[in-house]
Amino acid sequence: xxxxxxxxxxxxxxxxxxxxxxxxxxxxxxxxxxxxxxxxxxxxxxxxxxxxxxxxxxxxxxxxxxxxxxxxxxxxxxxxxxxxxxxxxx
Amino acid sequence: xxxxxxxxxxxxxxxxxxxxxxxxxxxxxxxxxxxxxxxxxxxxxxxxxxxxxxxxxxxxxxxxxxxxxxxxxxxxxxxxxxxxxxxxxxxxxxxxxxxxxxxxxxxxxxxxxxxxxxxxxxxxxxxxxxxxxxxxxxxxxxxxxxxxxxxx
Numbered sequence: 221x222x223x224x225x226x227x228x229x230x231x232x233x234x235x236x237x238x239x240x241x242x243x244x245x246x247x248x249x250x251x252x253x254x255x256x257x258x259x260x261x262x263x264x265x266x267x268x269x270x271x272x273x274x275x276x277x278x279x280x281x282x283x284x285x286x287x288x289x290x291x292x293x294x295x296x297x298x299x300x301x302x303x304x305x306x307x308x309x310x
Numbered sequence: 311x312x313x314x315x316x317x318x319x320x321x322x323x324x325x326x327x328x329x330x331x332x333x334x335x336x337x338x339x340x341x342x343x344x345x346x347x348x349x350x351x352x353x354x355x356x357x358x359x360x361x362x363x364x365x366x367x368x369x370x371x372x373x374x375x376x377x378x379x380x381x382x383x384x385x386x387x388x389x390x391x392x393x394x395x396x397x398x399x400x401x402x403x404x405x406x407x408x409x410x411x412x413x414x415x416x417x418x419x420x421x422x423x424x425x426x427x428x429x430x431x432x433x434x435x436x437x438x439x440x441x442x443x444x445x446x447x448x449x450x451x452x453x454x455x456x457x458x459x460x461x462x
Contacts, residue, residue, distance in 0.1 A: 226355075254382075256389055263393050264400075265385030267378050269368055275350070275357040279366045282405060 225274040227291045232272050232280070235294055239286045259284050325362040329397055340387050340397055341426040348412045349375060349419040360423070361412060364404040372419075384427045391429050
């Protein structure tokens, strides 16, 4: 049985994207798969292993404001809204 | 009897980040010096996190996590140069709990990280007059299924 404190990299990418984080995958022969993660004014590159551990999940939670339990239970994420976001101009 | 010599406290050097850019903005040299990094491990996983620059990497061994930290931070610098033209946005310190662990976790490794990287950023500028583009327009070709519907 896998460690409950770790999550598949694919799941992490799905959760990040579902929570409005831009994730692009870059494949490079020399460095392998690199993710470019961006939200707000933060842009960073990450080379995540296949299994992402709790410390890294906390790090992602801190920077991208994602509730940590979404990584362990992606089914708990609210479905994406079909309506366009409302903007109030004062 | 001679007095015992007082041990001098080891003075920590401050973290420095320098950026030099050519006049045309195409070549950047970025140096990061004396960045404090805490490295922890449990089972077969290693985790490195910077203090003065809040960047982290996970690896499968000590050498692997060091390599991922270096390479990831270098790429992060590059992405910031491409997006903003500078590295100001990465200059954010780690949250207090990481500093607490740095000073209190006896099992953690404390490292000083320095790196220098050169980045050539090519910015493609579209011609001001779109007629300079080698295209005359867009031709829309209906899909086969749509054609069948049109013919019916």
